[in-house]
Amino acid sequence: IGYMAPEQIQGKPRPASDQYSLGIVVYEWLSGTKPFQGSLTEVVSQQLAVPPEPLREKNASISPAVESVVMKALAKDPKERFTTIRDFAAALEQACQADVSDATILVRPPVQSEQQEPVVAPSNPQTQLTVNVNTQTPRSTPTTRTASRSLGATPTLYTYREHTGKVNSIAWFWDGKYFASGSDDQTVLVWNITSGNRVSTYRGHSGKVNAVQYAPGGLRIASGSDDKTVQIWEANTGNQLLTYRGHTNSVKTLAWSPDAQRIASSATDEDVQVWDPARGSFIFIYRGHIYSVNSLAWAPDGQRIASGGGGKAVQIWDAAEGHFIFAYRGHSAPVNAIAWSPDSKIIASGSEDKTVQVWDVVTGYNIFTSRDHSSVVTAVDWSPDGSLxxxxxxxxxxxxxDTSSGRKVDSYRHSSPVRTVAWSPDSTCLAFGGDDGTIQVWVVS
Structure with missing residues (x-):
């Protein structure tokens, strides 16, 4: 099973399946191990949804060109592999012979849509750069972005313009090279942060897309919509894997468990449903709210879920069986946003009372309250390194x-109301999107 292509596992083998198997052999030959390890069930799951670990992380002597060829042969979508095994062999031979000592090869997920103009780091760090996503003449070699700044300096920003409706949700891929955005225009766009290209467009929904999240450590994306569904699909191909139809109203918020084995989702009602994203099977409903749920977040330790909404309180409950644990009642208006600290000990919540409150999840002790916002707080997110x-x-x-002192260290005003914020996995970039349909990525450090 460790050498079987994803489509072969699904009972749909084709000639390209042999190329994938050969790619596994070459990967093992170069690195000393097969790309996917574990029990039979774990290997099958990885073959279907998890990208192989980059070869150069296992063997630094492998050239980027060789790694690129092998990863192309191991694309989950057969259409994104080489046309024939002969082409694969020729490309591999050429890569082995090439002088790549000074080359930069960017390995990307398979591209479904047209290429666009890549992002290039501005020579002036105070420049705001706009990505022209509609040009048909991209540079042949994208330039890796290296812009950075100190807190308090003029922001370095990159702007992405392609949505035709409000941007409601943004989520980052685990390696920080890609992010996805969901919009009122009923699409989810996947972006390459390095090149600025739109990698793919998902059009599976028939209503506004309100929530988007990558599965932790994997290629799957879950998106929730006004069409009352949560859909699971592959980020690199757009192939739909599953549609969950357990909700009877518009789906507003969702969260993956840290182990990617469960999803919690809520519609415009007071219930939160927890279900299996592999089978689409219902597990349990949390019924602790009496008003609509606007936001929910799964604790990084996987043990608890926090949810809040029209009832003004943030409720914490057991993620395994849905038992109520605690309610924080510091807000005087509906709660719109919730974020856990990386150590699962503290929560930040944003509300229509215009405050951001940071509090201890065990005692409910208020650590600090920010009253600096002049309008309803729509989004909060904790940097993965815990500092901001x-x-x-x-x-x-x-x-x-600053999470240690509660002091505001920086601010920026977007061109419209902001609906979502999301930190990159390495805590160096903050992406946010709003009512004007644009997404901006703020390079923080």
């Missing part, structure tokens, strides 16, 4: 807070 908290409001302001 980002919040945004209906006036378009995005603010950064």
């Amino acid at each position: 908290l980002a919040s945004a409001n209906g006036d378009g302001f995005v603010q950064l807070w």
Whole structure:
């Protein structure tokens, strides 16, 4: 099973399946191990949804060109592999012979849509750069972005313009090279952060897309919509894997468990449903709310879920069986956003009372409250390194807070109300999107 192509596992073998198997052999030959390890069930799951670990992380002497060829042969989508095994062999031979000592090869997921103009780091760090996503003449070699800045300096920003409706949700791929955005225009766009290209467009929904999240450590994306569904699909191909139809109203928020074995989702009602994203089977419903749920977040340790909404309280409950644990009642208006600290000990919550409150999840002790927003708080997110908290409001302001002191360290005003903020996995970039349909990535460090 360790050498079988994803489509072969699904009972749909084709000539390209042999190329994938050969790619596994070459990967093992070069690195000393097969790309996917574990039990039979774990290997099958990885073959279907998890990208192989880059070869150069296992053997640094392998050239980027060789790695690129092998990863192309191991694409999950057969259409994205080489046309024939002969082409694969020729490309591999050429890569082995090439002088790549000074080359930069960017390995990307398979591209479904047209290429666009890549992002290039501005020579002036105070420049705001706009990505022209409609040009048909991209540069042949994308330039890796290296812009950075110190907190308090003029922001370095990259702007992505292709959505035709409000941007409601942004999620980063685990390696920080890609992010996905969901919009009122009923699409989810997947972007290459290095090149600025739109990698693919997902059009499976028939209503506004309100929530988007990558599966932790994998290629699957879950997206929730006004069409009352949560859909699971492959980020690199757009292939739909599963549609969950357990909700009877518009799906507003969702969260993967840290082990990617469960999803919690809520519609415009008071219930939160927890279900299996592999089978689409219902597990349990949490019924602790009496008003609509606007936001929910799964604790990084996987043990608890926090949810909040029209009832003004943030409720914490057991993720395994749905038992109520605690309610934080510090807000005086509906709660719109929730974020856990990386150590699962603290929560930040944003509300229509215009405050961001940071509090201890065990005692409910308020660590600090920010009253700096002049409008309803629409989004919060904790940087993965734990040092900064980002919040945004209906006036378009995005603010950064030092989590150790509660001091505001930076702010930026977007051109429209901001609906979503999301930190990159390495905590160096903050992406946010709003009502004008644009996404901006703020290079923080």
